[in-house]
Amino acid sequence: MDESLNLVVFSGTDDRLQAVAVLAAGAAALGKPVHLFLQYWALDAFTKAKIGGDHGLAPEAGDEGRAAVDALAKAGQASWAETLRQAKELGEVDIQACSLSMDLLRLEESDLDPLVDGVEGVTAFYLNAGEGQIVFI
Amino acid sequence: MTAEPTSTPDITTTIDARGSFCPGPLMELIRGMKEAEVGEVLAVLSTDKGSKTDIPKWVGKAGHNLIGVLTRDGYDEIVVQKVR
Numbered sequence: 001m002d003e004s005l006n007l008v009v010f011s012g013t014d015d016r017l018q019a020v021a022v023l024a025a026g027a028a029a030l031g032k033p034v035h036l037f038l039q040y041w042a043l044d045a046f047t048k049a050k051i052g053g054d055h056g057l058a059p060e061a062g063d064e065g066r067a068a069v070d071a072l073a074k075a076g077q078a079s080w081a082e083t084l085r086q087a088k089e090l091g092e093v094d095i096q097a098c099s100l101s102m103d104l105l106r107l108e109e110s111d112l113d114p115l116v117d118g119v120e121g122v123t124a125f126y127l128n129a130g131e132g133q134i135v136f137i
Numbered sequence: 138m139t140a141e142p143t144s145t146p147d148i149t150t151t152i153d154a155r156g157s158f159c160p161g162p163l164m165e166l167i168r169g170m171k172e173a174e175v176g177e178v179l180a181v182l183s184t185d186k187g188s189k190t191d192i193p194k195w196v197g198k199a200g201h202n203l204i205g206v207l208t209r210d211g212y213d214e215i216v217v218q219k220v221r
Binding site for chain 2: 022025026029030031072075076077078083086087089090
């Protein structure tokens, strides 16, 4: 039961990041160690400059999806970043930036929001995952 | 007088998580449980439809005592005793 949950987070849209945050928070609540490995557009969304901004939605959302997501936010749904902050208070949630994506996006560690704990390569991610499941989002 | 079970221990703290979305109510309960003393009874009020299944499952896993899941008018009240 306490095997880790390991999410490779590639997509940087707000809906997918919200799904990531909810999955992470639920696992943290159960005492599962959670590792997030941020790549590409997800990593871009975790920069200080962009974390508070609008990151759009997955293409399948369409106009109706946009309206539904906006309605939930207006009703007081916590942002994905806030949900991740709370998940970190609850349990062991480690958020790492993919070093290749750091190079791709020309980022320094100082560009990242404090939610991100560090920068690592894919091998470290696999080693930290151990026997736990790995999910790509 | 209402028909509430008389054996229910007094509620120490009520957490009003109504309007909070999944997994907000559970997270608020866990935060409350961390601050509570062993033996205290917490009630969490939730409008999230997942809470009445998720919270009892978490309570079982975490080794606390589920006292009741009560359906109120438009929300659920889940009552939990801190065991450890």
